[in-house]
Amino acid sequence: MKDFIEGIVAPIDRDNIDTDQIIPTEYLKSIKKFGYEDYLFDGWRYKDQGRLGMKKGERKINHEFILNNSPYDESKVLLTRDNFGCGSSREHAVWALRDFGIEVVLASSFGDIFYNNCFKNGVLPLKLKKTEIEKLFSLSTDSPVSISVNIKDKVILFKDKLSIDFDLDNNLAERIIYGLDEIDITLKDSELIKKFEEHRKENNPWIFE
Amino acid sequence: MGYTIYDKLWNEHLIRSYDDGDSLIYIDRHFLHEVTSPQAFEGLKKKSLKPWRINANIATPDHNVPTTRDNKFSIESIEDNISKLQVVELDKNCNDFGIKQFNINSNNQGIVHVIGPELGLTLPGMSIVCGDSHTSTHGAFGCLAMGIGTSEVEHVLATQSLKVRKLKNMRINFEGSIQEGVSSKDIILYLIRTIGTAGGTGYAVEFAGSYIRNISMEARMTICNMSIEAGAKVGLVSVDDKTIEYVKKHSNLEANLINDAIKKWKNLTTDKEAMFDEEIDIDVSKINPQVSWGTSPEMVIDFNEKIPSSSIFSAEKRKSLDLAKNYMGLSDNQELSDLDFDKVFIGSCTNSRIEDLREAAEVLKGQKVSENIQEAIVVPGSGMVKEQAEKEGIHKIFIDAGFQWRAPGCSMCLGMNPDQLSPYERCASTSNRNFEGRQGNLGRTHLMSPKMAALTAINGRIVKEI
Numbered sequence: 001m002k003d004f005i006e007g008i009v010a011p012i013d014r015d016n017i018d019t020d021q022i023i024p025t026e027y028l029k030s031i032k033k034f035g036y037e038d039y040l041f042d043g044w045r046y047k048d049q050g051r052l053g054m055k056k057g058e059r060k061i062n063h064e065f066i067l068n069n070s071p072y073d074e075s076k077v078l079l080t081r082d083n084f085g086c087g088s089s090r091e092h093a094v095w096a097l098r099d100f101g102i103e104v105v106l107a108s109s110f111g112d113i114f115y116n117n118c119f120k121n122g123v124l125p126l127k128l129k130k131t132e133i134e135k136l137f138s139l140s141t142d143s144p145v146s147i148s149v150n151i152k153d154k155v156i157l158f159k160d161k162l163s164i165d166f167d168l169d170n171n172l173a174e175r176i177i178y179g180l181d182e183i184d185i186t187l188k189d190s191e192l193i194k195k196f197e198e199h200r201k202e203n204n205p206w207i208f209e
Numbered sequence: 210m211g212y213t214i215y216d217k218l219w220n221e222h223l224i225r226s227y228d229d230g231d232s233l234i235y236i237d238r239h240f241l242h243e244v245t246s247p248q249a250f251e252g253l254k255k256k257s258l259k260p261w262r263i264n265a266n267i268a269t270p271d272h273n274v275p276t277t278r279d280n281k282f283s284i285e286s287i288e289d290n291i292s293k294l295q296v297v298e299l300d301k302n303c304n305d306f307g308i309k310q311f312n313i314n315s316n317n318q319g320i321v322h323v324i325g326p327e328l329g330l331t332l333p334g335m336s337i338v339c340g341d342s343h344t345s346t347h348g349a350f351g352c353l354a355m356g357i358g359t360s361e362v363e364h365v366l367a368t369q370s371l372k373v374r375k376l377k378n379m380r381i382n383f384e385g386s387i388q389e390g391v392s393s394k395d396i397i398l399y400l401i402r403t404i405g406t407a408g409g410t411g412y413a414v415e416f417a418g419s420y421i422r423n424i425s426m427e428a429r430m431t432i433c434n435m436s437i438e439a440g441a442k443v444g445l446v447s448v449d450d451k452t453i454e455y456v457k458k459h460s461n462l463e464a465n466l467i468n469d470a471i472k473k474w475k476n477l478t479t480d481k482e483a484m485f486d487e488e489i490d491i492d493v494s495k496i497n498p499q500v501s502w503g504t505s506p507e508m509v510i511d512f513n514e515k516i517p518s519s520s521i522f523s524a525e526k527r528k529s530l531d532l533a534k535n536y537m538g539l540s541d542n543q544e545l546s547d548l549d550f551d552k553v554f555i556g557s558c559t560n561s562r563i564e565d566l567r568e569a570a571e572v573l574k575g576q577k578v579s580e581n582i583q584e585a586i587v588v589p590g591s592g593m594v595k596e597q598a599e600k601e602g603i604h605k606i607f608i609d610a611g612f613q614w615r616a617p618g619c620s621m622c623l624g625m626n627p628d629q630l631s632p633y634e635r636c637a638s639t640s641n642r643n644f645e646g647r648q649g650n651l652g653r654t655h656l657m658s659p660k661m662a663a664l665t666a667i668n669g670r671i672v673k674e675i
């Protein structure tokens with residue numbers, strides 16, 4: 001059960017961060033679901049071109065990039081702006097965030113497919129108002145801060161300086177808290193799907209050719 | 210009260226709704242490729258599950274395949290071992306589960322969004338998913354088509370259904386006639402520039418208006434394909450005679466079955482009284498050829514405009530613009546026509562259909578690729594497109610001009626195969642994304658139509674006049 005997340009905020013002050021930035025295509029050649037931590041934001045994190053299988057230690061590190069510096073290399077919360085995760089549907093983008101240790105992404109909006117993918121992998125994408133995002137940037141830009149995200153009470157807290165209530169559908173919150181397997185849940189409706197399918201086949205036989 | 214085509218498709222596929230606002234919808238067609246499927250198949254195997262309905266699934270390798278291959282090529286010939294493994298895995302998974310695959314040697318292999326429609330596997334009224342965001346392409350046929358992640362690929366394989374939330378309705382009315390030299394690519398780039406890359410987020414976008422009615426199915430596919438670049442995972446067009454004509458030509462369905470189907474398909478249009486949450490009118494007669502200058506598909510200008518000065522934008526926007534200019538090696542108010550290009554790529558699920566190749570070939574006839582261009586490649590979207598082009602002699606026009614005539618695949622749109630940009634190379638590309646590093650580490654992409662890409666190949670630069 002995961003209903004409370006506390007961690008250092010890594011601010012990346014850019015909008016429209018696409019999934020090609022979160023993880024470049026080279027690393028999509030993996031057939032595994034894990035092991036993407038060293039490739040997160042690869043183009044920004046390193047000064048050389050990587051290949052699947054290369055480890056962080058073999059790469060030329062870009063020390064100007066925030067996630068390469070302590071304590072941000074242990075951040076659990078990513079703070080960014082509009083339209084985070086736009087572009088390609090690659091779930092590898094979420095796997096890379098998860099494997100690096102990011103558990104919450106704060107942004108003013110998200111790409112639709114990325115947003116869905118997050119909830120399948122225990123990464124919580126939170127849509128906040130632009131003014132709230134701005135406030136979080138001003139709080140976290142100069143020196144590292146650690147915030148807490150209470151998923152049950154739907155509130156973000158930073159000491160006594162900040163309290164932001166967020167909206168999150170209960171079912172989505174539950175997916176993060178309990179990490180439920182959606183296939184198992186859907187298969188409980190097997191009979192319903194079968195009936196629907198039979199009916200559809202009767203009325204639209206060309207689809208089933 | 211009337212329904213939009215999206216509402217109709219939604220109601221047609223709705224299995225059940227949940228209390229929390231999510232719904233379960235039935236999936237008619239599932240396309241698979243080698244990049245986003247291996248983890249899904251692995252998941253199925255771990256749970257000892259089988260695909261719910263085998264013949265709903267169609268697979269083809271497209272992202273990793275080398276485009277320099279010939280008839281003798283086999284999977285074993287893929288030099289990059291990691292790419293090879295992914296193609297081998299798809300082959301293995303399709304064989305293990307009995308899924309129909311157009312493999313690397315098949316004449317029907319190609320980019321999944323190109324082969325679906327041309328093989329008659331995309332039919333109006335279908336719900337279609339694929340682990341690829343450009344699945345929106347199939348919306349051109351009045352389909353409920355969207356890209357999904359790998360967990361969802363597994364879910365669809367296992368349950369023939371998808372858990373989703375209903376989107377809001379948006380309609381874009383493209384009215385008027387386009388100017389000479391303008392194509393559907395320019396229209397969609399102009400839209401993305403206008404509403405932004407998040408403009409369509411949360412919406413199913415219907416493309417309508419006299420312009421849409423007048424254009425071919427290929428042009429409609431180009432527009433629906435890039436609806437995701439405007440943030441909309443669903444882009445669609447109401448069914449009309451053109452849709453039906455195309456499907457009749459490409460489908461193998463028996464005559465009586467197709468006649469029954471047509472009666473249903475004709476109803477797949479938005480009702481006159483239907484209400485949209487958002488509606489935008491665009492006069493296409495004023496749109497010029499569009500070229501992207503930056504690292505987001507909304508960073509687009511007319512071909513003869515200057516790179517926008519960051520000073521006129523808000524502080525928040527300015528930062529992104531400056532980062533993009535820095536990455537692209539550009540400065541404020543620079544002319545697009547001043548830039549020297551290194552490579553030209555004609556291809557991708559956006560612009561690799563026969564009509565796109567004809568458009569580029571028309572410009573290239575009797576012309577030569579500029580000496581300054583190091584490499585110009587044309588990658589047909591499918592075996593069928595390639596064959597058709599060769600029948601028409603289009604391949605000769607490309608080859609005579611100095612282009613390389615390649616075998617089908619996604620190729621340099623995302624450079625998972627050897628077709629990539631080297632650092633700082635500038636590319637005129639008919640693809641869909643100009644993201645940093647998309648076509649190769651530190652590569653610089655300028656998105657444009659096939660015609661503009663062909664002109665850039667000849668001139669080595671973006672032309673000032675057309």
